[in-house]
Amino acid sequence: MAALLSRPCFISLHLPYRQGWAQHLANTFRFQPVAVRETPRVRQLALRQESAIFLVNERLAPASTSPCDFLYDIDPQPTLGTASNVCFEVDDVPGLCKWLQSQGCSLLVPPTELSDEGGSVTYGVVSSVVGNISHTLLDRSCYRGPFLPGFQPIHGAPSATGDGIKITHFDHITYVCPRGGARAALDWYQRCFGFHRFLLNPQERPAEGYVLGGQGVGMLLLALQSAQDTPAHGCKLVFAESLSQNGTNQVDTFLEQHGGAGIQHVGLCTTDIVSTTRALQQQGARFFTPPTTYYSQGDKAEEIRGAGQDPHMLAELGILLDTTVPGHKGWSGTDATESPSREYLMQIFTHPIFSEETFFLELIDRRGATGFGEGNIQALWKAVQVYMDQQQ
Numbered sequence: 097m098a099a100l101l102s103r104p105c106f107i108s109l110h111l112p113y114r115q116g117w118a119q120h121l122a123n124t125f126r127f128q129p130v131a132v133r134e135t136p137r138v139r140q141l142a143l144r145q146e147s148a149i150f151l152v153n154e155r156l157a158p159a160s161t162s163p164c165d166f167l168y169d170i171d172p173q174p175t176l177g178t179a180s181n182v183c184f185e186v187d188d189v190p191g192l193c194k195w196l197q198s199q200g201c202s203l204l205v206p207p208t209e210l211s212d213e214g215g216s217v218t219y220g221v222v223s224s225v226v227g228n229i230s231h232t233l234l235d236r237s238c239y240r241g242p243f244l245p246g247f248q249p250i251h252g253a254p255s256a257t258g259d260g261i262k263i264t265h266f267d268h269i270t271y272v273c274p275r276g277g278a279r280a281a282l283d284w285y286q287r288c289f290g291f292h293r294f295l296l297n298p299q300e301r302p303a304e305g306y307v308l309g310g311q312g313v314g315m316l317l318l319a320l321q322s323a324q325d326t327p328a329h330g331c332k333l334v335f336a337e338s339l340s341q342n343g344t345n346q347v348d349t350f351l352e353q354h355g356g357a358g359i360q361h362v363g364l365c366t367t368d369i370v371s372t373t374r375a376l377q378q379q380g381a382r383f384f385t386p387p388t389t390y391y392s393q394g395d396k397a398e399e400i401r402g403a404g405q406d407p408h409m410l411a412e413l414g415i416l417l418d419t420t421v422p423g424h425k426g427w428s429g430t431d432a433t434e435s436p437s438r439e440y441l442m443q444i445f446t447h448p449i450f451s452e453e454t455f456f457l458e459l460i461d462r463r464g465a466t467g468f469g470e471g472n473i474q475a476l477w478k479a480v481q482v483y484m485d486q487q488q
C-alpha cells in the first residue's frame with residue numbers, strides 16, 4: 097500500500113535564532129502571513145501565495161528546543177537554516193504510518209488528532225531516507241479553518257495582487273543527495289509514497305538518469321512526480337547528485353555547508369516570470385545573473401525571439417530560457433526556432449536564503465516544457481561559481 101500523495105500542503109523552513117527571514121518572505125516575495133502559533137520558545141508562521149505555503153519556524157530563545165516544540169513538524173538539529181519538512185495531504189494517516197513503519201521508516205510523530213472550532217485534522221511525521229528531511233502526513237478533509245488547529249488566523253495582511261508578482265504553486269523540490277545516493281532516494285520515494293518516475297529531458301535514459309557533463313557541470317538528476325498530479329500542475333521531486341571531480345560546485349558546496357543531504361531549492365511556478373522578477377527585484381530580492389555570454393552564445397538570441405520573448409528584456413532581468421520541441425531529441429541549441437509548436441521554459445534563481453550557501457528559491461515559468469534544460473543549469477552553476485569567488 098504505497099501512499100497516494102497529492103501536491104505538498106506546505107514546505108517548512110527552520111531559521112536559526114534571530115534570523116528574521118519570515119519578514120523577507122512577506123515583504124519582498126509578498127507571501128501573505130495567514131496564521132501564527134507562538135509559544136515561549138518558538139514562533140511558527142504560515143505564509144501563502146495561491147497554493148504555495150511556507151511554514152517558517154523560528155526559535156525565540158537561543159536555548160535548545162525540545163523535539164515537540166514545533167507543531168506539525170519536528171526540530172531538525174543542528175540549528176542552521178534549513179528547509180527540512182514537506183507536508184503532504186493523505187487520506188489515511190494511521191494506515192499509511194503503519195505501512196511506512198513496516199517498510200522500515202522511522203515514525204517521528206505517531207498519528208495525532210488535533211481540533212478547534214474549524215474541525216479536526218490528523219497528522220503524523222515520518223523521516224525520509226534523505227538527510228534531515230521529514231514528511232508530515234496530514235488529513236485535513238474534516239477541517240474548514242484557514243490553516244490548521246493550533247494556529248491563530250492573521251486577518252488583513254496585504255496580498256500580492258496588483259504588485260506584478262504571480263506565484264501559483266510549488267513546481268518542484270530539489271534534493272541534494274550524497275554521491276551514489278540519488279538512485280536509492282528515488283527508489284525509496286517510489287516504493288513508500290507511490291511517486292512515479294518522470295523523465296527530465298528527452299535525452300534522458302531511464303536506467304541512467306539525466307547526466308549533465310561538460311562545461312563545468314558534472315551532475316546526475318533523477319525525478320519523480322506524485323501519482324495524483326498532472327504534468328502541468330504536479331509537484332516534482334528532483335534528486336541531484338554531484339559527479340564532478342573538483343568539489344567546488346553548487347551541489348558539493350550544499351553538502352559541505354548544510355552538513356549533509358537535504359532540500360537545496362524549491363521551484364515556485366509563476367505565470368509571468370518577467371513581471372514577477374521585475375517586481376521582486378524592485379522589492380530587493382537578489383538573483384543570480386548568468387554570464388553575459390549566455391545571451392550571445394550560438395543562436396540564443398534567435399531562440400529567445402523564436403519563443404516570442406525579448407532577449408534584451410530577459411538579459412536585463414537575468415532570466416534564462418531553454419527550448420524544446422515535442423518529439424524532438426534535443427533541447428536548447430536545436431533547430432527549435434523552425435518549429436511552430438516549440439515548448440520552452442524560463443527560470444531565474446535567487447541568492448542563497450540563509451547565511452550558508454545552501455537553500456535558495458527559483459522562479460519557473462513553464463510554457464509547455466516539463467523538464468529542465470542543460471543550458472540553464474550550466475549558466476546557473478557558472479553564476480554561482482562567480483558569486484562564491486567574490487565572497488572569498
Ligand SMILES: O=C(O)C(=O)Cc1ccc(O)cc1
Pocket residue numbers: 268270317334336346347363458468473476
Ligand atoms: O533546474 C532546476 O530547477 C533543477 O532542479 C536542476 C538543478 C539541480 C541542482 C542544481 O544545483 C541546479 C539545478
